[in-house]
Amino acid sequence: MIVVTGATGSIGRALVARLRESGAEVLALVRRAEQGEELGVDYAVGDFERPSSVPMGDRLFLNTSPWPGFVQRHKEVIDRAVAEGVSQVVSVSVLGATPGAPLSGGLHGEVDAHLRKSGAAHAILEPVGFMQSLPREVADGRFYGSYGTGRTGYIDTRDIADVAFALLTGPVGESATHVLTGPEALSQQEIAARLTEALGRTVTYVDLSVEEMTRHAQERRGMPEATARELAEMMAAVPDSSWSRITSTVEDLTGHAPRSLADYLADHAADFAR
Ligand SMILES: NC(=O)c1ccc[n+]([C@@H]2O[C@H](COP(=O)([O-])OP(=O)(O)OC[C@H]3O[C@@H](n4cnc5c(N)ncnc54)[C@H](OP(=O)(O)O)[C@@H]3O)[C@@H](O)[C@H]2O)c1
Known part of the structure; x- marks a missing residue:
């Protein structure tokens, strides 16, 4: 069981x-x-x-x-x-x-x-970050961050489930850590362009400094200052981090390519509030 x-x-x-x-x-x-x-x-x-x-x-x-x-x-x-x-x-x-x-x-x-x-x-x-988290980020046609032009290989959670399915139903293999990503590393500006196209209305990414993003996360997301600052600093570190790395792990373990942002948006456009 x-x-x-x-x-x-x-x-x-x-x-x-x-x-x-x-x-x-x-x-x-x-x-x-x-x-x-x-x-x-x-x-x-x-x-x-x-x-x-x-x-x-x-x-x-x-x-x-x-x-x-x-x-x-x-x-x-x-x-x-x-x-x-x-x-x-x-x-x-x-x-x-x-x-x-x-x-x-x-x-x-x-x-x-x-x-x-x-x-x-x-x-x-x-x-890495989940595509399914994007609807929570977008409000009134905007989303905010301090990523600069940093890229992230966002993954569809259905692919994480597919990996878990393969691991849980196949023979128990060697213990391992699996880094899971989507098929492409996108900047926030590119994500905004894809959202605009898929939703048929303009979605804009607003890039903030670490200080501005800290205040934004405190005021708009109700985070305590220390957590808000950690979030803003983590976003600002993305251009120099491994978050833009793409792995073949989803395909290796499931036999299918990971879903793209276009695939996700085709199925989940209704999750984005107007
Ligand atoms: N969101 C991202 O972008 C992201 C990126 C990388 C990794 N992760 C990690 O992925 C994991 C899942 O995140 P998510 O945002 O996808 O979560 P989620 O969809 O909100 O699902 C969380 C699940 O955990 C259950 N749960 C929470 N607290 C519980 C408790 N005390 N006892 C039993 N069940 C409990 C929830 O049940 P209820 O329905 O009852 O609340 C829900 O079924 C987290 O560990 C997160 O850190 C998230």
Whole structure:
């Protein structure tokens, strides 16, 4: 049995759908029963805040989104997986995760380090930014950042799900870390042009200095100053970082090329509010 946590998230839903279609035995973890009814597979109600409520199967897909208890609770769930003899843990992290890294990279880095030394066979997925996060960024035809002309190889979360599907349904391989990207590294200006074309209305990327982006994230996204500054600095570092790197991992593991931004927009234009 394959246990899928984060089953209601953008990766989890796509993974559950693929597993359901394949006829695999799957158990989804949800926080509310009505979410489980929607998924159309067997489900258990639980929360990482109560690690003993996370079901264990033969294989475990480990995926939530960061909250203050993230590191401790994930470590406890990994320890349970080892104690209960789970044969493989496939975990979603983020590109560049390492203890002490800014934003969620530091939290993921600690969890990944724990998983690597846990003794469990594992695959750690290190994706770049998600295409599915773009609709949240765009408001009133604009989105903001301090990327300059930095490029990012944004990935469609359906491809992360496809990679997880391949890993969870194939033989348990050597433990490894997989850097996952989309097929092309785009600048924010190029993304704005693609959005404009696909949505049929003008979308503009507004490039800000680190100071301006820090204030923007505080005022418009309600972030505390330190977090807002980390975000702005991380964006400004993108031109010199590995975020523009493209890997062949999605195709290597799934047998199909990763979806392009055009593919994503063809299916998700309605997610962008007017
Ligand atoms: N967004 C990006 O651009 C990006 C880029 C790289 C890596 N990542 C990483 O990818 C992962 C998924 O991110 P996302 O934005 O795609 O998440 P998401 O779609 O919001 O999904 C998060 C899932 O985790 C579940 N969850 C959250 N807290 C939980 C808890 N305490 N116990 C049980 N389930 C819990 C949520 O359940 P509910 O439906 O009940 O809330 C939901 O199913 C995160 O680890 C993130 O750091 C994100």
